[in-house]
Amino acid sequence: MSLYTINPTSTQAWKKLTEHYEATKNNHLRDLFAADTNRAENFSLSWNDFLLDFSKNKITKETIALLLQLANEVNLKDAVQKYFKGDAINETEGRAVSHTALRAKKTDTVLVNGQNVVPEVYEVKEHIKTFTTAVISGEKKGYTGKSFTDVVNIGIGGSDLGPAMVTEALRFYKNNLKIHFVSNVDGDHVHEILKELDPETTLFVIVSKTFITQETLSNATTIKNWFLKSGSQEDIAKHFAAVSTNTEKIAEFGIASENVFPMWDWVGGRFSLWSAVGLTIALAVGFENFDALLVGANEMDEHFKTENFDKNIPVVVALLSIWYNNFYNAETEAIIPYTQYLSRFSAYLQQGIMESNGKSIDRNGKSIDYQTGTIIWGEPGTNSQHAFFQLIHQGTKLVPADFIGFKKSLHGDTDHHNKLMANFFAQTEALMNGKTADTVRKELEAKNMPKSEIEKLVPFKVFKGDNPTNTILINSLTPKSLGSLIALYEHKIFVQGIVWNIFSYDQWGVELGKQLATTILKDIKESEIADHDGSTLQLLQSFKK
Ligand code: F6P
16 A cells, blocks of 8 residues: 655645744754753653653744644654555655564564565574574685685775664674675776785675666675685585575576575565674674674664653654754754764665655655755764764854763773763753853953953853754664664654655665766777767766877
């Protein structure tokens, strides 16, 4: 069954939100806190070991009520049911969007095209388990009888970003295998990685949902040729594994059938780390940890599927983001994790969020005249404080931000962790409160600065504050909590796509890039250059000189 197509701007809630925005936009966050002593409690949600404090947002109870009304008017409930029921809600590709089935419980039934896919999912999980256990233990060996020391993940987009982000995020739980990622078609990338490797002890995992992606196939071929300088054609079976929906193409590449891991077209690339695309994750941290990641995601799925919208973490964060995107005209959102382990988190979310919701055609095929997908960026704190926080504090742009922090550090260095978290709390407080001219004056007077100098400096040292943030405070960074955190953002993407009346699960814009590069590659290789605009022509001629 198709998703409803409702223009969100035609709803009653949208009209009321527009008026509500005009009426409340000048209320400073400081005043909102002063007006309600229970504000923190009123705008917080606790779930498992997560605490979402969204009280530092420019909202009142009425804002939330209207945003929830918007969710109801666009029929979010019906959409959630269709999502989990395996309906073909990726309509432009005629596919279901069932990555949640990858983390379903063994006893669950998840129908895709009328068929329960859970047994197949568990078959592949069992294969991941046996394969990764044999590699990690050293039982599975390379062509000269040595155990593997290195693993190279060859993939791009969803076949790289998810595994790379999670492998880094779970570094604390890592075993001795050294993990490398080759993604860019830039030959310097692959050759830099190869420089470090010994063909006798390296396992290569080619990950490509389609197995036709130029970058991945070029890298895989370069690596295969490099490998064949030492090993033979038969040895490929011992050193290469592949994950794909395209089993025919895998066979052509010469990969042994026991090293082939299927995936399915009902799993989008950017939501695929839970499938065999996560093979590298399971190699890096062991199957148990990989499975715990899936359990964490499954728990978030259950929360999202069953909890009332007003207590539903993905729904609430999605609606808040719509509030800023569509009413405050905020163009970007920052994701600031206060842990170095999540250094790839915003890069990962850039694909998830921007590839999904970067659309300007609605579900009726009509052009949209309101804002959709937000621009995502971010870096871990505290490094980001010394890089771009100046702009968030005192620039001209509104940048709503998610602060993600953990109560416990993994290495247990309390001194460092207290300092880290002091910054975490201080920044959201400062972004909210700002610093008034009076406070600045008092601070400078305390330093015995002459009055005339103080007055000159005051405007530069004033922080207007009123910058909205969400705080997500989690007990500790474990495979399970990470799984829940990623799933939270996945469902946020879904909710926003439903409200904006777009299809979140295709990516025609990226497909175009793939076609264009193929045409120009011909121009580069052949003597004649086809017709192009003057600039492209000049650049191509200069490149070929
Ligand atoms: O970047 C576009 C895209 O189609 C992504 O959606 C996907 O994750 C990536 O290319 C890689 O595709 P594949 O896994 O088929 O090689």
